[in-house]
Amino acid sequence: MIAVRDLKKRIGSQEILRGVDITVATGETLVIIGRSGGGKSVLLKNLIGLMRPDEGEISIDGQSILGLSERELAGVRRKVGMLFQAGALFDSMTVEENIAFPLREAGERNQHVIDQQIAEVLEVIELEGQQKKMPVNLSGGMKKRVGLARAIINRPSCILYDEPTAGLDPVVSDSINHLIRRLQERYQVTSVVVTHDMKSAFHIGDHIAYLHEGRIYFYGTPEEIQRSKDPLIQDFLVGRSTLAD
Numbered sequence: 001m002i003a004v005r006d007l008k009k010r011i012g013s014q015e016i017l018r019g020v021d022i023t024v025a026t027g028e029t030l031v032i033i034g035r036s037g038g039g040k041s042v043l044l045k046n047l048i049g050l051m052r053p054d055e056g057e058i059s060i061d062g063q064s065i066l067g068l069s070e071r072e073l074a075g076v077r078r079k080v081g082m083l084f085q086a087g088a089l090f091d092s093m094t095v096e097e098n099i100a101f102p103l104r105e106a107g108e109r110n111q112h113v114i115d116q117q118i119a120e121v122l123e124v125i126e127l128e129g130q131q132k133k134m135p136v137n138l139s140g141g142m143k144k145r146v147g148l149a150r151a152i153i154n155r156p157s158c159i160l161y162d163e164p165t166a167g168l169d170p171v172v173s174d175s176i177n178h179l180i181r182r183l184q185e186r187y188q189v190t191s192v193v194v195t196h197d198m199k200s201a202f203h204i205g206d207h208i209a210y211l212h213e214g215r216i217y218f219y220g221t222p223e224e225i226q227r228s229k230d231p232l233i234q235d236f237l238v239g240r241s242t243l244a245d
């Protein structure tokens with residue numbers, strides 16, 4: 001479903017991605033972990049064409065997305081939902097207008113259908129009755145969940161999640177993890193999840209990729225990464241800094 005080959009991206013004088021290779025099979029969940037500032041969000045933005053790589057290949061569902069026009073990219077984006085790290089809600093729109101945005105973009109005009117779908121998805125993210133609120137009046141975790149609702153509302157076949165559980169309480173985090181699993185099991189959704197939350201990584205990931213210095217340093221199943229003797233991986237998993245006290 002997703003194939004990335006030798007992806008390179010430089011921003012200014014900084015080489016962020018130095019040759020990333022990843023493959024995600026249909027219906028699979030790939031978790032990407034790595035140090036803060038390592039380029040995980042940049043990688044996701046390249047995958048939906050919000051940033052263009054300097055070199056490499058990206059294909060989504062068998063279609064190369066490089067060199068596509070904005071209009072062609074819009075077609076790809078209908079297949080791919082994205083939850084942005086900071087939520088990225090439209091501040092001037094209510095919760096329901098934000099969530100309905102992808103439906104309207106896709107041409108849905110029937111208000112009854114839209115209302116119905118919004119009510120359904122609000123139930124899933126446990127924000128029933130919050131339709132009319134403005135983003136400024138939501139807590140951080142609520143914004144994140146509205147962003148999630150917007151990412152899944154038009155049933156994309158592929159969803160990219162940037163830190164879906166960061167800043168959420170443990171109970172909501174757990175329900176988001178279950179939601180990601182459920183979407184995978186019920187609708188065969190292909191997912192890429194960037195997270196710092198190792199518990200959720202082990203729970204939802206079929207595979208885990210560790211992005212380090214612009215490349216995928218480790219790739220394996222949750223069991224494989226937990227068994228890894230690599231010092232870099234071990235330090236990351238237990239959250240050990242290399243600085244001495």
Ligand SMILES: Nc1ncnc2c1ncn2[C@@H]1O[C@H](COP(=O)(O)OP(=O)(O)OP(=O)(O)O)[C@@H](O)[C@H]1O
Nearest residue numbers: 011014016034035036037038039040041042043085
């Ligand atoms: N639009 C941009 N302009 C300039 N630099 C950018 C831009 N986007 C990202 N960067 C730089 O690219 C690097 C990687 O950023 P990125 O947001 O991908 O990190 P990350 O791995 O997602 O980190 P975190 O775990 O903290 O979210 C950082 O040094 C960042 O400053």
Ligand SMILES: [Mg+2]
Nearest residue numbers: 040041085162
């Ligand atoms: Mg990030």
